[in-house]
Amino acid sequence: MSMLPPLGFVKVLSSRYHLVVNTSDVTATLERICTLLRNDARQRGLPHGLQPVQVEALLYLSRCNRYSDTPQAVADFLASTKGTVSQTLKVLERQGLLAKRPDLQDRRVVRLRLTAAGRELARKLAAPAVLEQVLVADATRAERLAAELKGLLGAMQEIGGHRTFGACHTCRFFTREDNGFRCGLTSEQLTPADSKLICREHETK
Amino acid sequence: MSMLPPLGFVKVLSSRYHLVVNTSDVTATLERICTLLRNDARQRGLPHGLQPVQVEALLYLSRCNRYSDTPQAVADFLASTKGTVSQTLKVLERQGLLAKRPDLQDRRVVRLRLTAAGRELARKLAAPAVLEQVLVADATRAERLAAELKGLLGAMQEIGGHRTFGACHTCRFFTREDNGFRCGLTSEQLTPADSKLICREHETK
DNA sequence: GATTGTAGTATCGACTCGATACTTAATGAG
DNA sequence: CTCATTAAGTATCGAGTCGATACTACAATC
Numbered sequence: 001m002s003m004l005p006p007l008g009f010v011k012v013l014s015s016r017y018h019l020v021v022n023t024s025d026v027t028a029t030l031e032r033i034c035t036l037l038r039n040d041a042r043q044r045g046l047p048h049g050l051q052p053v054q055v056e057a058l059l060y061l062s063r064c065n066r067y068s069d070t071p072q073a074v075a076d077f078l079a080s081t082k083g084t085v086s087q088t089l090k091v092l093e094r095q096g097l098l099a100k101r102p103d104l105q106d107r108r109v110v111r112l113r114l115t116a117a118g119r120e121l122a123r124k125l126a127a128p129a130v131l132e133q134v135l136v137a138d139a140t141r142a143e144r145l146a147a148e149l150k151g152l153l154g155a156m157q158e159i160g161g162h163r164t165f166g167a168c169h170t171c172r173f174f175t176r177e178d179n180g181f182r183c184g185l186t187s188e189q190l191t192p193a194d195s196k197l198i199c200r201e202h203e204t205k
Numbered sequence: 206m207s208m209l210p211p212l213g214f215v216k217v218l219s220s221r222y223h224l225v226v227n228t229s230d231v232t233a234t235l236e237r238i239c240t241l242l243r244n245d246a247r248q249r250g251l252p253h254g255l256q257p258v259q260v261e262a263l264l265y266l267s268r269c270n271r272y273s274d275t276p277q278a279v280a281d282f283l284a285s286t287k288g289t290v291s292q293t294l295k296v297l298e299r300q301g302l303l304a305k306r307p308d309l310q311d312r313r314v315v316r317l318r319l320t321a322a323g324r325e326l327a328r329k330l331a332a333p334a335v336l337e338q339v340l341v342a343d344a345t346r347a348e349r350l351a352a353e354l355k356g357l358l359g360a361m362q363e364i365g366g367h368r369t370f371g372a373c374h375t376c377r378f379f380t381r382e383d384n385g386f387r388c389g390l391t392s393e394q395l396t397p398a399d400s401k402l403i404c405r406e407h408e409t410k
Numbered sequence: 411g412a413t414t415g416t417a418g419t420a421t422c423g424a425c426t427c428g429a430t431a432c433t434t435a436a437t438g439a440g
Numbered sequence: 441c442t443c444a445t446t447a448a449g450t451a452t453c454g455a456g457t458c459g460a461t462a463c464t465a466c467a468a469t470c
Contacts, residue, residue, distance in 0.1 A: 107466060159339060162241065
């Protein structure tokens with residue numbers, strides 16, 4: 001029976017509270033949360049014949065803007081590959097939740113649009129039963145969590161070299177004009193509804 | 206284009222800071238973290254021919270105590286079914302990471318033990334590359350996260366009706382004696398090493 | 411105009427996971 | 441003590457995931 005500590009078991013000494021927190025503790029907790037959350041997603045999707053990944057893709061497409069509705073964007077969001085995503089989208093299309101149409105500017109590109117059924121299902125699936133209950137039960141916890149998790153996600157995305165996929169209006173290219181909003185990257189006008197959507201080209205201010 | 210809000214989109218008014226936090230914000234963030242984390246686990250396991258679930262199972266078995274090393278316990282931990290877990294364990298056994306032996310008290314039960322190779326691999330996989338870097342970079346964040354996440358996980362487990370799978374020494378059955386520790390449930394003596402392991406029968410104090 | 415890069419699809423094989431149908435063994439009620 | 445019930449585990453099927461590889465079509469660049 002070897003008693004070697006696991007690799008990467010790092011103790012971090014906090015300068016503020018002089019408490020020793022070890023990272024493998026946070027890791028184990030977070031991984032367990034992920035397991036439970038993924039299972040919740042599975043149970044939510046199951047009655048509708050959807051896998052967890054399909055649920056994620058559906059929800060992404062219901063929230064992304066017109067620059068981000070392509071298979072490659074979905075692949076980036078899911079941190080997966082275009083091959084795998086192509087499979088997933090094929091299933092969603094067969095189930096009538098999704099329609100493909102060619103992009104008129106770039107004919108290599110496929111544009112994805114949820115059907116009415118797809119949007120309706122996304123609306124139903126958006127509520128993760130377990131989390132919802134926990135968060136409503138304790139408002140201050142929800143608040144602190146929102147801040148901490150956003151910070152963590154930002155750091156993870158930066159280190160992993162992933163795109164940020166933030167909401168349009170939080171982007172550094174987002175500008176306000178006299179009669180509305182505008183994207184500094186595409187120079188196109190944006191509606192208030194647009195400004196709340198997720199964008200593939202999002203960059204933190 | 207319907208503009209109905211997603212079901213379960215709940216705004217929580219914090220009594221402390223008078224800030225409006227919406228739960229779907231937290232949810233979206235957390236689901237994205239999970240996606241990235243799961244992918245990290247996939248990438249970690251891939252060089253060794255392991256799927257994310259196999260990694261989780263391996264890590265669990267490397268950290269659980271002698272009351273918790275059965276297929277059913279693994280299924281509970283993974284919030285999965287015994288059928289699925291049976292498959293997963295069969296693969297791990299074939300890869301020589303795991304050995305099965307019958308339980309002598311209850312002959313329906315199978316006891317699982319990692320082989321030397323299994324323990325060594327668990328040691329290597331315990332470090333989730335992305336998280337490790339983020340947490341080491343900011344100690345106070347790691348500290349706050351540890352607290353928040355444990356709170357969240359506890360609430361999720363309670364609402365979902367899952368076991369807590371906490372460390373032995375944090376259990377309400379754990380007692381200190383003159384010459385060591387003892388489990389109030391099994392009445393058996395516990396070594397200091399035992400007291401740090403995960404237990405299936407764990408209950409919060 | 412040839413080369414290079416990007417978006418997407420098709421196919422293969424190992425694995426996941428729910429569902430279902432079993433076997434074996436412990437438990438409990440009469 | 442026996443029979444019904446319950447629990448632990450396995451086997452099998454089918455739809456789906458996902459990495460790997462090979463491919464097509466189009467755009468961009470030089």
